[in-house]
Amino acid sequence: MKTMIKTFFFRTFIVSLFLFFSSSAYGVTDVYLNVARKGMEKIKIAIPDFLPENDGVALFPDQKMFAKNAQVLRNDLYVTEYFTILWNTKVLNPLFASDHREKLTHYENWKDLGVDYFITGTYLLENSGKSVTYTFKLHSVKAKNVILAKRYRGSGKLLRLLAHKFSDDALLQLTGERGIATTKILYEGKEGGKKQVFVMDYDGYNSMKLSREGNISLSPSWSSDNRTVYYTTYRNDNPNLLGLDLLTGKRSWFSTKEGLNNALSFSPNGLLGAYCYAKDGNPDLYLRNMVSGSERRLTFQEGIDTSPSWSPDGRRLVFVSDRHGGPQLFIMDIETGSVSRLTYEGSYNVEPVWSPDGDKIAYTSLVDGVNQIAVISLSDRRVTTLTDRERISQSPSWSPNGRYIIFSSTRSGHSELYRLNVSTGTVSRVTYTKNGAFNPVWSFFSQ
Amino acid sequence: MKKSMSKKIGFILLAIGLAFTLQSCGKKTETNKSMESSQQATDNAGKGVESAPAVTVDSVNASLVDVYFDFDRYNLTASSENRIARNAQAIRQLPGASVIVSGYCDERGTTEYNLALGAKRANSVKNALIAQGVPAANIRTVSYGEENAVCQEQNESCYKLNRRAHISIR
Numbered sequence: 001m002k003t004m005i006k007t008f009f010f011r012t013f014i015v016s017l018f019l020f021f022s023s024s025a026y027g028v029t030d031v032y033l034n035v036a037r038k039g040m041e042k043i044k045i046a047i048p049d050f051l052p053e054n055d056g057v058a059l060f061p062d063q064k065m066f067a068k069n070a071q072v073l074r075n076d077l078y079v080t081e082y083f084t085i086l087w088n089t090k091v092l093n094p095l096f097a098s099d100h101r102e103k104l105t106h107y108e109n110w111k112d113l114g115v116d117y118f119i120t121g122t123y124l125l126e127n128s129g130k131s132v133t134y135t136f137k138l139h140s141v142k143a144k145n146v147i148l149a150k151r152y153r154g155s156g157k158l159l160r161l162l163a164h165k166f167s168d169d170a171l172l173q174l175t176g177e178r179g180i181a182t183t184k185i186l187y188e189g190k191e192g193g194k195k196q197v198f199v200m201d202y203d204g205y206n207s208m209k210l211s212r213e214g215n216i217s218l219s220p221s222w223s224s225d226n227r228t229v230y231y232t233t234y235r236n237d238n239p240n241l242l243g244l245d246l247l248t249g250k251r252s253w254f255s256t257k258e259g260l261n262n263a264l265s266f267s268p269n270g271l272l273g274a275y276c277y278a279k280d281g282n283p284d285l286y287l288r289n290m291v292s293g294s295e296r297r298l299t300f301q302e303g304i305d306t307s308p309s310w311s312p313d314g315r316r317l318v319f320v321s322d323r324h325g326g327p328q329l330f331i332m333d334i335e336t337g338s339v340s341r342l343t344y345e346g347s348y349n350v351e352p353v354w355s356p357d358g359d360k361i362a363y364t365s366l367v368d369g370v371n372q373i374a375v376i377s378l379s380d381r382r383v384t385t386l387t388d389r390e391r392i393s394q395s396p397s398w399s400p401n402g403r404y405i406i407f408s409s410t411r412s413g414h415s416e417l418y419r420l421n422v423s424t425g426t427v428s429r430v431t432y433t434k435n436g437a438f439n440p441v442w443s444f445f446s447q
Numbered sequence: 448m449k450k451s452m453s454k455k456i457g458f459i460l461l462a463i464g465l466a467f468t469l470q471s472c473g474k475k476t477e478t479n480k481s482m483e484s485s486q487q488a489t490d491n492a493g494k495g496v497e498s499a500p501a502v503t504v505d506s507v508n509a510s511l512v513d514v515y516f517d518f519d520r521y522n523l524t525a526s527s528e529n530r531i532a533r534n535a536q537a538i539r540q541l542p543g544a545s546v547i548v549s550g551y552c553d554e555r556g557t558t559e560y561n562l563a564l565g566a567k568r569a570n571s572v573k574n575a576l577i578a579q580g581v582p583a584a585n586i587r588t589v590s591y592g593e594e595n596a597v598c599q600e601q602n603e604s605c606y607k608l609n610r611r612a613h614i615s616i617r
Contacts, residue, residue: 188558195558195594216594219558232562237547237589239562260566260590263559276563281570281588283563306563320560326519327560348519350560364557371557394557439558 042084043116043174047074048092050121050134051100066123066132069159073119075203076167076181080403081424082174086115096120107144115141119170121163130156136166138173148173160205180399184443185406186210186220186229187417190435197231202399202442204417204430210244217242219262219439224270226443230254232262241275263307266290267314272334274298274308274317285319287334298332299339309354309361318342318352318361329363329376343376345383351395356402362386364394373407373420386420387427393418397442406430406440502540504616510537513611514572519556521567523575531572534614535579544616546586548572551613553606554593565590572612 049067070089077083086092091113099105100122110118117140124133131153138148150169152162161182168179183202188195189209195218200207211217215234222229229244241254241261255261260278267274273288285298285305299305301323308319317332329342329352343349348366355361358378365374365385371394373386387393391411398405405420412429415436420427431437500506511534514527523531538546550569552561569588577583598605 216591218594219562234589237549237587239590258587260562262562276559278563278566278570278590281566281573283566304560304563304567307559320563348556350557371555392555 043082044084044086044114045077046086046092046110046113046115046118047077048096048118048120049089050123051096053122053124053135063125065159066125066129069134069163070121072160072163073121073167073170076164076179077171079203079419079428080171080175080177080179081421081426082171082177086113092118105139105144107139107141110139111141117141117147117170117174119166121166125156132156132159132162134162134166136169138170160201164201177403178401178445180401180404180442180445182446183400184226185397185417185430186222186231186441186443187408187431188218188220188438189433195438197229198437199229200431202419202430204432207431213242220441221264221266222441222443224266224268224444226446230264232260265308265310265317267310268312269314272314274310274319276306276308285317285332298334298337307351309352311354312356312358318354320350320352329361342381343383349374353396353398355398356400362396362398362405364396373405375422386422386425395439397440399442400445406442408438408440504541504544507537507541507544508615511614511616513613515607516568516610516612518553518606518610519564521550521564521571523571528575531575532579535576535581538576538581538614538616539579541616542582544585546576546581546614546616548576548586548588549613549615550588550590550592551595551597551609551611552593553609554596554601555606556593558592562590562592565592568610568612572614576614 047070049070051067052063074085074087078085095109117138119136119138121134121136133151133153135151136149137146139145140147148169150166152165154162164181167181171177171179180202184199185202186197186199189198190196194216196209197211197217197220198207198209210229211231211233213233213235217231217233220229220231227245227247229246230241232239233242238256238258239260239262240256241264242251243254244251254264255275255277257277259281260276260283262276264273264275266272271290273290274285275288276283277286282302283304283306284300285308286295287298288295299321301321304320304322304327306320308317310317315334317334318329319332320327321330324341326347327350329349330339331342332339342361346365346367350364352361352363360375360377362373362375364371367385370390371392372388373393373396374383375386376383386405387409389409389411391409393407393409396405396407403422405422406417407420408415409418415438416429416433417431417437417440418427419430512530514523514530517524538544548569550565550567552564556564566588569590573586573588576586596609598608
């Protein structure tokens, strides 16, 4: 029974990470608006509930979920803040229903709604609804045509993912921006007072516990291909680093040396793993070559060196060190080993994460006695504090497209995860947990 | 009626049983105590030296005290040096015992840095114990960072109890 659950668990998970879709595109006209550069005028878009492809589907009485899956698409596009969404399905649904029935799109009706674009979706159920095929179409009211169409097929358990896929397609088509709707987020939750490692969709749905060692498990990170999740877990009173292969479900130790093994971060090409190992009680950075298995020590200070994060070009690491007193950020050139201090403002700067575009670093900074999310620009060393609250905000992680930062905050009373749009400043709550959520880590783009 | 009666009897029997158990426990302790004191008396009479009750892993563990730290610090203060001296003295009574020093932090700060800080705190205490004559080879350290906090409230009186190193022997 246990094995069955396990197999099922991973199969579901894999499918969601490693594209099990057949997708096809047709009728594509290249429309490229680049809203981001044009200014903040939002695109008006309508997304009616999805409809069954043909009428002979009375076999499956509960089709609401397949139709209402349109809400996932609406939410995804809404989150980007590039769109004004028409939410009134009472108006939209009849329009789509008659177009669908007549097999003819009356663009003039959609134009009357004042929208620039609309997305329609039809679904075909197979295998008693266990498998579903969606055909999504992005219509341009101005062009009176379908400008993007895709077909996605997947397990009925992956409904949300199928919609997420097309929202990223539509976003790319209309803005030129690569979306994050199919990305995942690792975080720490609590069970029985002990931290455990969880994974969830970027929007907080489909949360799942990954650690099952029984002991405290924390400080998770992704391999560069999103395939393996690493975290620190205690065994025989020692904090070791464990890798969990999401494809096979296999767990294997990354490091079990006596002392602290923590804070693993992979170079963008996945070849090098930088992590913190406290040999003889002194936390230092070490670099492991994942191919040869060889390892070398990167820091030699008497004091704390931890929390490495790679530059996107894989040539530098930003990390935390208390070599000059309190914790500050430093940058190391991997090839030469030279180290330079990055932060001077504040007495407590930790948890640096290099932005995907490479030109800034987000981190946690103690401001007036309360942790806040700060960003330092690498060109002029200007520091901007992004959160301004009486409550704690900490542990930032960039979305792979660099548009958002997810972080934890106690603004609701206990620690939950929030997503910040870096260019607009909008903050949205992502998790609603009973025992708190901590230390989020955004995945890379899925291949 | 009958049911509640038998329930009552059950309770009474349970109460008697409990009283009996308590009594026998009390007796045992008394016997142990008197044995210890007579042993002590004999020792003192025989050798004319001061002697303590039998030293066990449990008795040493019960006598060990936590060592406290300032916020974001891992250096030992004068008062923590005193506590370490007391601890070292207790540990030395059982040569060969393996010692575990665990380092903890208050919940402010962040997971990774607190894990590193806890490692440094545990190591400071380890080094001080070595200086006080506890063999280095017998001491292991472990950092729990901000996990397993002893006090759960969000105030300084609680935080200062969580910024600690805990020592235990096996």
